[in-house]
Amino acid sequence: MSCLGLGSPPLANALEPGLQGQTTSTAVPPKGDIRAAGTKVGNYWMKKNQAGANNNGWDGGVLMLGIIEHWRQYGIASYKDYAQAWAQSHSWGLLSDGCKLTGNYHNRMTAGYTYLRLLQAGSAGATVAKVTQSLNAQLALPVSPEVTGLVNHQFPGCSSRSFSWKAVDAEFTALPVWITMGKWNGRLKYYNRASALQSYQAHTMGLQDPTTKLWYRDESYKTKLSPNGLKIHWGRGQGWIAAGLAITLTELPTDRSEYGTYRTRFIELMKALRVRQREDGFWNMNVADPHDFPAPETSATALITFAMAQGINLGILSSTTYRPVAAKAWNAMVATTIRNDGFLGYCQKTGLEPVPPTSSKYPDDDSTSNACVGVFLLAGTAMNDLSTKAGKATVTRYEAESMATTVSAGDLQIDVTSKYASGGASNSATLNAVNDQVRFTATNVPAGTYNLRVRFRRSPGNGIWQLTSNGVETGSTTDGYDVDPHYAEVDVGTVYYSTTANRVYGFKAVGKNVASNGYGIGIDCIKLVKP
Numbered sequence: 001m002s003c004l005g006l007g008s009p010p011l012a013n014a015l016e017p018g019l020q021g022q023t024t025s026t027a028v029p030p031k032g033d034i035r036a037a038g039t040k041v042g043n044y045w046m047k048k049n050q051a052g053a054n055n056n057g058w059d060g061g062v063l064m065l066g067i068i069e070h071w072r073q074y075g076i077a078s079y080k081d082y083a084q085a086w087a088q089s090h091s092w093g094l095l096s097d098g099c100k101l102t103g104n105y106h107n108r109m110t111a112g113y114t115y116l117r118l119l120q121a122g123s124a125g126a127t128v129a130k131v132t133q134s135l136n137a138q139l140a141l142p143v144s145p146e147v148t149g150l151v152n153h154q155f156p157g158c159s160s161r162s163f164s165w166k167a168v169d170a171e172f173t174a175l176p177v178w179i180t181m182g183k184w185n186g187r188l189k190y191y192n193r194a195s196a197l198q199s200y201q202a203h204t205m206g207l208q209d210p211t212t213k214l215w216y217r218d219e220s221y222k223t224k225l226s227p228n229g230l231k232i233h234w235g236r237g238q239g240w241i242a243a244g245l246a247i248t249l250t251e252l253p254t255d256r257s258e259y260g261t262y263r264t265r266f267i268e269l270m271k272a273l274r275v276r277q278r279e280d281g282f283w284n285m286n287v288a289d290p291h292d293f294p295a296p297e298t299s300a301t302a303l304i305t306f307a308m309a310q311g312i313n314l315g316i317l318s319s320t321t322y323r324p325v326a327a328k329a330w331n332a333m334v335a336t337t338i339r340n341d342g343f344l345g346y347c348q349k350t351g352l353e354p355v356p357p358t359s360s361k362y363p364d365d366d367s368t369s370n371a372c373v374g375v376f377l378l379a380g381t382a383m384n385d386l387s388t389k390a391g392k393a394t395v396t397r398y399e400a401e402s403m404a405t406t407v408s409a410g411d412l413q414i415d416v417t418s419k420y421a422s423g424g425a426s427n428s429a430t431l432n433a434v435n436d437q438v439r440f441t442a443t444n445v446p447a448g449t450y451n452l453r454v455r456f457r458r459s460p461g462n463g464i465w466q467l468t469s470n471g472v473e474t475g476s477t478t479d480g481y482d483v484d485p486h487y488a489e490v491d492v493g494t495v496y497y498s499t500t501a502n503r504v505y506g507f508k509a510v511g512k513n514v515a516s517n518g519y520g521i522g523i524d525c526i527k528l529v530k531p
């Protein structure tokens with residue numbers, strides 16, 4: 001620590017403060033950055049989990065869908081090898097419950113997607129025979145229990161009753177398998193069944209809310225309410241159907257008669273989700289209630305990000321309208337949810353509705369899952385296609401824990417370690433009043449034009465701060481409060497430094513959220529980005 005006042009470097013020209021807003025960046029990163037983020041997450045999972053240790057049920061299937069799409073996008077051999085070893089370990093089969101129609105439940109079909117991709121890629125021993133058997137067994141039923149509403153149908157040979165499409169999850173765990181298998185072998189019956197199943201969910205079961213166009217997780221949620229008395233539209237549930245529709249619209253021939261219906265439902269849902277994105281870029285566990293346990297939630301956000309980016313890529317969604325939304329969501333996930341070693345956190349674990357902080361399934365910093373990794377990888381593939389910039393951004397980081405630091409009189413500052421912090425640590429200032437501040441000196445910052453970003457900590461005791469650069473207010477204010485502690489990144493805007501010099505970055509408390517316990521400020525690093 002040292003004192004401020006290391007000479008008087010020239011003032012930064014903070015250009016157009018507030019133009020982009022004190023928020024997560026809405027710019028799509030270069031392809032290299034998108035690939036790197038996905039690969040970091042995927043590599044960590046593969047290093048920690050042997051391929052065969054992943055199940056072939058719905059969650060293992062969703063993981064592998066992301067793994068195989070990451071391979072299809074980038075051609076990184078280890079991803080294909082991993083998927084193939086997993087498929088071989090399960091003998092290219094679907095999870096069985098001991099019933100003859102193995103894999104007839106919607107959530108036991110998902111693995112078929114990756115098996116098909118491996119077969120199409122010429123992987124040794126690849127087969128979709130068991131997937132085909134399952135699909136045909138479902139088609140061969142004299143009366144489809146799904147379409148007739150005969151819920152809890154007991155399939156021949158099964159020990160228990162089941163109804164495969166009672167939840168919106170099926171729109172992702174099963175729909176892409178029906179569609180891609182139909183396309184691969186030209187079986188129009190698969191297309192027809194898929195279309196009938198979704199229409200059944202939309203209309204007969206009434207899972208698509210006619211007013212908001214958001215979807216209920218299952219029929220029971222049509223009457224349930226959040227703790228605040230609002231509707232419950234589960235974030236990941238929206239993600240399941242959004243992403244399932246995006247894959248369907250990618251794969252289904254556009255001259256199919258039901259294409260327009262899928263397209264309409266997709267656009268309706270995307271419109272509803274766009275206006276419900278949080279200020280920080282995430283979607284909530286309950287998108288219909290911003291105060292229903294508002295943790296950052298990676299799985300919902302990744303699925304919706306994928307769907308939105310793919311909708312733009314397909315020319316279905318307006319790039320002008322949706323591109324900044326998808327980019328903001330992606331940037332929020334990258335800023336908040338990836339630990340330094342590649343662990344992907346803030347994932348709501350297996351569930352069916354928003355959960356409170358007391359739940360072991362609450363999305364916090366040590367909460368990850370196989371399926372969450374899968375959908376994050378999937379989001380990356382669509383974002384990569386959306387990006388028009390090759391290469392990587394050049395980012396110079398000035399770590400708060402490494403810079404000379406001062407605080408206002410009577411206040412405290414300390415460096416704290418965190419696996420999520422850039423450089424493994426960040427600075428935490430305990431301030432007790434408005435106008436208190438913490439200041440960091442970056443030495444010999446090269447002259448140039450930069451996008452200035454600040455990685456900071458949100459926590460229950462943090463206040464609202466204003467950045468100053470060499471004493472000049474830069475950008476607008478940022479609220480450091482959140483009930484769920486996590487790191488985030490704010491895009492301050494463009495700065496121009498005419499000379500190479502030391503820069504003093506000050507963070508001044510200007511107020512606090514009514515819910516906050518204090519005026520604290522947590523700074524991780526200053527990032528100067530050259531796109």
Ligand SMILES: [Ca+2]
Nearest residue numbers: 422423425524
């Ligand atoms: Ca740091």
